[in-house]
Amino acid sequence: MNWPRGCRAKAEYPLKDKTTFKIGGCAQFFSEPEDLTELKFLLGAAKKNKLPVFVLGAGSNLLISDKGVKGLVIKLNSAYFKKVALKGSCLEAGSGVTLSQLIKFAQTKSLAGLEFLAGIPGTLGGALAMNAGCWESAIGDLVKEVGVMDYSGRIKILGSKEIKFSYRKSSLEKYIILSALLGLKKSSRRQIQKNISKYLMFRRKAQDLSQPNAGCIFRNPPQRYAGKLIDLCGLKGRRSGGAFVSERHANFILNLSKASAKDVLGLMRIIKKKVKDKFKITLQPEIKIWA
Ligand SMILES: Cc1cc2nc3c(=O)[nH]c(=O)nc-3n(C[C@H](O)[C@H](O)[C@H](O)COP(=O)(O)OP(=O)(O)OC[C@H]3O[C@@H](n4cnc5c(N)ncnc54)[C@H](O)[C@@H]3O)c2cc1C
Numbered sequence: 001m002n003w004p005r006g007c008r009a010k011a012e013y014p015l016k017d018k019t020t021f022k023i024g025g026c027a028q029f030f031s032e033p034e035d036l037t038e039l040k041f042l043l044g045a046a047k048k049n050k051l052p053v054f055v056l057g058a059g060s061n062l063l064i065s066d067k068g069v070k071g072l073v074i075k076l077n078s079a080y081f082k083k084v085a086l087k088g089s090c091l092e093a094g095s096g097v098t099l100s101q102l103i104k105f106a107q108t109k110s111l112a113g114l115e116f117l118a119g120i121p122g123t124l125g126g127a128l129a130m131n132a133g134c135w136e137s138a139i140g141d142l143v144k145e146v147g148v149m150d151y152s153g154r155i156k157i158l159g160s161k162e163i164k165f166s167y168r169k170s171s172l173e174k175y176i177i178l179s180a181l182l183g184l185k186k187s188s189r190r191q192i193q194k195n196i197s198k199y200l201m202f203r204r205k206a207q208d209l210s211q212p213n214a215g216c217i218f219r220n221p222p223q224r225y226a227g228k229l230i231d232l233c234g235l236k237g238r239r240s241g242g243a244f245v246s247e248r249h250a251n252f253i254l255n256l257s258k259a260s261a262k263d264v265l266g267l268m269r270i271i272k273k274k275v276k277d278k279f280k281i282t283l284q285p286e287i288k289i290w291a
Contacts, residue, residue, distance in 0.1 A: 001029070001045075001049060001051075003041075003042070003045055004041045004044070004045055006037070006038060006041060007031065007033075007038055007041045007042050007045060008031060008032075008038075009029040009030065009031040009042065009072065010029065010030050010031070011028065011029055012026045012027075012028070012068075013026055013027045013029070013030030013073070014026050015027050015030070015056075015059070015064050015068065015069065015073065016064070018056060018059045018075070019059030019060070019062050019063075019064060019214070020058070020059060020060040020121055020212060020213065020214055020215075021059075021062065021063060021064075021212055021213060021214045021255055021259075021264070022212040022255055023063060023064060023066075023212075023255055023259060023260065023261050023264065024062075024063070024064025024065060024066065024068065024069075024261060024290070025064065025065060025066050025067050025068025025069070026068040026069075027054075027068060027069045027071075027072070027073035028051070028068070028069065028070050028071055028072070029051065029071070029072040029073070030072075030073045030074075030075070031072065031073075031074055031075075032074075032075045032076070032077040032078060033074065033076070033078065034078050034080060035078065035080040036080075036149070036155070036178070039074070039076075039149065039153075039176070040149070040153035042072065042074060043149070043151055043152070043153050043176075044153060046071070046072045047151070047152070051070075051071045051072045052070065052071035052072070053071060053072050053073075053074060053151060054069055054071060054072070054073045054074070054290060055073075055074050055075075055076070055125065055129075055176055055177075056073050056074065056075045057075075057095075057096075057122055057123035057125050057126030057127075057129075058098060058121055058122045058123045058126060060120070060121040060122045060126065060214060060215060061122065061126060061130055061214055061215060061286070061287050061288055062214060062287060062288050062289075062290060063214060063261055063264055063265070063287050063288070063289045063290070064261060064290045065261050065289075065290060065291040066260045066261045066262055067291075069290050074176070075096075076094070076095055076096035076123075076125060076176075076178075077096050078096070080094065081094040081095060081096035081097075081178070081179075082094050082096045082097045082101075083097075084097055084101070084102060084105045086109050086111075087181065089111060089183070089184055089185060089186060090144060090181050090182060090183050090184065091105065091106055091109075091111065091181070091182050091184060092179060092180070092181050092182075093105075093124050093179060093180060093182065094124070094178070094179050095123060095124050095125030095128070095177045095178055095179055095180070096123055096124070096125065097123065097124050098121075098122070098123055098124075099114070099117045099118075099120050099121075099122055099123070099124065099127055099132075100118070100121075102114060102117075102124060103115065103117060103118055103196065106184055106192070107189055107192045107193065107196070108189070110186055110187060110188060110189055110192070111184035111185065111186065111187070111192075112184060112185055112186070112187035112191065112192050112195065113142055113182070113183070113184040113185055114142070114182070114184065115192060115195035115196045115198075115199055116133065116134060116135050116137045116195075116199055117132065117133070117134075117139065118195075118196045118199045118200050118203075119199060119200050119203040119204075120132055120134070120215075124177075124180060125177040125178075127139045128140075128143070128146060128170060128172050128177050128180060129170060129172055129173050129177060130168050130169070130170070131165045131166065131167070131168055131169055131170045132168070133168075134199075134203075135199065135202070138165065138167075139182075140163070140165025140170060141165075142182045142183055142184065143160050143163065143165070143180060143181075143182060143183075144159075144160055144180075144181040144182065144183050145157055145158065145159055145160065145180065145181040146158050146163060146172060146177060146179070146180045146181075147177075147178040147179040147180070148172065148175035148176060148177055148178055149175065149176045149178055150174075150175055150176075151175075151176070155178070156175075158172075167219070167220075168219060168286055206249060207248070207249055207252065208246035208247075208248040208249045208252045208254065210246075210248075210254065211244075211254035211255055211256055212254070212255040213246075213252050213253060213254050213255065214253075214287045215252070215286075215287070216251045216252065216286050216287075217251055217252065217253050217268060217271075217285060217286060217287055218230075218251055218268075218271070218283040218284065218285055218286055219283070219284045219285070219286045221281050221283065221284075224279075224281065225251075226251045226275075226283055227249055227250045227251035227252075228250070229275050229278075229279055229281065229283070230245065230250035230251060230271055230274075230275060231250040232278070232279075233271070233274040233275055233278055235250060235270070235271055235274060236250050238267065238270065238271075239256070239267075240263045240264075240266040240267040240270065241259055241260060241262070241263030241266070242255060242256050242257040242258045242259030242260065242263050243255060243256065243259040243260075243263035243264045243266070243267045244256040244259075244267075245267065245271070253267055253268070265289075268285065271283065
């Protein structure tokens, strides 16, 4: 495949280490565009060659197939997509910036509101696509505007009223998210640090970070916790190949020893069946599966 001049895409690029699960095969093509022009050219070439396009953030909510991904995987990882700037009491940030970088930047400017996201290992783009959140808050609550590119290369600025955010979902998933304007409020750096430490402590108590994982595997069904249902089925510690249901948080699957995507999917099937048999509830995956 010939890419247009100025576009750099690598063929058969390993993705495993681009995810927190440390699982998965190669991308048929992989690119980290320098700026909007290169991104637009890449999309145009992918369209011309009928290649599906996937956007990768920090890979913290992803299970990538052992066979890899047919198509073009794009990661907005250049300095252009990681800019953060202060605008009054708002932050304007590129989608490639990590949540921890964003929280730190806000803290240096004495701006509060992002602390509940501390410890979520994603990028701003991934967090907006997934409407990431916890402790009854979600990133969508802070959004004033989002800059996106559609898959034809057209750029739009969407106001908060034009975007639908719901539980671990947003209408932004159909775009490439470029940037966002987030509304925060003034506070003291000391108070912000206190909040960050509190949320990190909650997280350390609740989650199992001992081995590579992708956070919660299943969405919580209405009024129930997926982790509790899985636990009540006696599945903590259940193993399939190198994949293992955490003893600490039953909605976490750990990559204990060179787990394959097949191992994880096998374990997910067992969990779904047991929960369905016992509670008549069909669990839905929260993680995105790229096959
Ligand atoms: C230990 C651990 C704890 C976690 N805790 C939480 C938690 O408390 N709450 C929570 O909500 N999540 C949690 N997660 C899941 C995950 O971190 C979040 O969903 C995060 O926001 C995903 O961001 P990412 O950049 O890693 O996205 P990725 O995993 O790379 O991608 C996720 C989805 O977002 C899309 N996407 C990524 N970037 C863009 C972009 N620029 N434009 C368009 N689409 C894009 C991808 O195509 C994919 O569909 C946790 C994960 C781990 C490993």
